[in-house]
Amino acid sequence: MIKVPIDVLVEYEESLDPSRKISSKYRIDILGYGEISTVMRINAEELQNIALKRIPGFSSLEEASGYAKLYVEYNELLRKAGINIPEYGYAIIERSDKIYVLYLAQELLPRESICNNAIRKMKIDDALYLIEEVVLETSKIWKWNLDNPYKILGIDGQISNWALPGEEHGRDLLYLDSSTPMIRENNRDLLNTEVFLRSAPPIIRTLLKRLYLQQILDRYYDPRSVIVDLVANLIKEGRRDLIKYAVARVNNMLKTELAWLEIEPLTLKEIETYYKEDARIWTIYLSARKLHRRILTLLGKRYDYLLPDEIKRY
Template sequence: MASILGGIVNMKDKLAGKEISLTDAAVEKLRRFEAQLDPARPEAGPYAPRIIGYGEMSTVFSFDDVDLKGLAFKRMAVFRSESEILPYEENFKQYSRLLNEIGVFTPDYGVLRLNRHHHPVLYIFQRMVDPLRIGPAYLRATDRESALDLFQRVLLGFDRVFSYNADHDDLSLGFDGQMSNWAWQDERLFYLDTSTPLMRRDGVEQLDPELFLRICPSYLVWVIRLFFLKDVLNRYYDLRLVIIDLIANLYKEKKIDLIDPFIEAANGFLRERYADLKPIRRKEVDAYYKEDAWIWRIFLAFRKLERFVKTKIQRTEYELILPEKVER
């Protein structure tokens, strides 16, 4: 018995993502990249950088350079001091470790702290996966049966996270389950989005919510703090909302034909594993999508206005990198 169990544990160890570090050459190059980075023209910097993803809190780069290639770098520039960035880094490591322990595997990962104009910047890096194997691209290219197969695997991932939460009173993991955060590669499922390590210890959010407000248009900060922040964070701890969020995003990903089959699969999963939760209805998915799309469009418009005022009128630097156009 012991040896069989040992086998399973070893197998899991092999699949799990682990912490890795950068070579000295890579660190030196990133340092130079950061020093020369112009947030308005990020791809003009050295080492052939390419933006491969925009997040709410981060911009994701890859580089076509011998020392940097093969890794995805998530650049986070919201920090103002060491005392903000250090706990964030620790949370990131703990979150990544925990996910891998419970069987939600990430690519190998690591962090690097740099400085920009006396502000610390965090680079969270991961081994790169093939962009065509990331959720939305994969769904676009595959048939309905494989799409459903992937969704079933993702639901299993949700089950690992939310049964961990149910079993641990002292610690719960927040989770952003949408398709763009998963990759299906080499017959393995990878979870990519660990750069916002949401965790509640004894009910207290470990991430400083003020960091989220930094990415908000300054005109809106007080409204968001008052009305939205709690809801936005809560939804990552609610399995039903995590699933609705994933399915509602199929609108944005132009895979509307998958919405009903995914709802059916999700309800089968809920019936079997979470019988106390109400089944998901199409109406809820549609309403969620409308609200979400509206909020983000306004949000981005305000951020662009703010960038315009800062760079063109006040002639100061706008330190965030913004996507040009987000389709929702």
């Protein structure tokens, strides 16, 4: 496990203005925005080679360490299932306002190795080969789930969640997005969904909890949905040109080496529809969060999440 130096993080946390994404002490580089969280590097000597994902808003140490424990379990289960993941670690910071912030750490990987950056410049054949590799990696999870029906795993297959391995990492693609511990034991999610709900604006929170959260989570346990999401997201990454080939290639895999998954073939039309809907939902969600931030700021209250200015879509 990576040892994460706590002192710098305490200083960073205390000097951070999340709504403006600046700390009066340290410069940060944003490495990537996901739909939910922000991955960054803090420019401090001790943290040079570490990518950090900041998860704020834990109300007690127990809650934060419960999440961290599950995070470790998920990462180790991914390894057991045969997924290659980078070195990782975590730190829990207690802030003076008694809020706990969890920092998940990973070895910092070169920007060009992250697959959404890499695929942008790839020739069609190379890109299709990469997509095939990603689908094969995710299929290790479905195999694990068949073999371990009482403890199944979810995975987010999007292209931005993978990195081309450096020489020291072995042959398989590296899976980066291991921060949401998707473990289901006897059909029960172990993940503390409150942590995610808390990051949503209050009006949306109830709606999410009642209607959508389960649906959103289920998607990551369903082989077909994970593949649809991977393929549709190529549009976001600027490779709409790949879609028709990717659908054909994946469908071919589903008839041959992945026939055991018993998945219906994908259609071009569903990919289009899915992408439009997905883009719409996340755009609305981000606007709602920004509005929430504005209201809290006007009320003179702290808004604890770092938000992207916009989600870049090509």
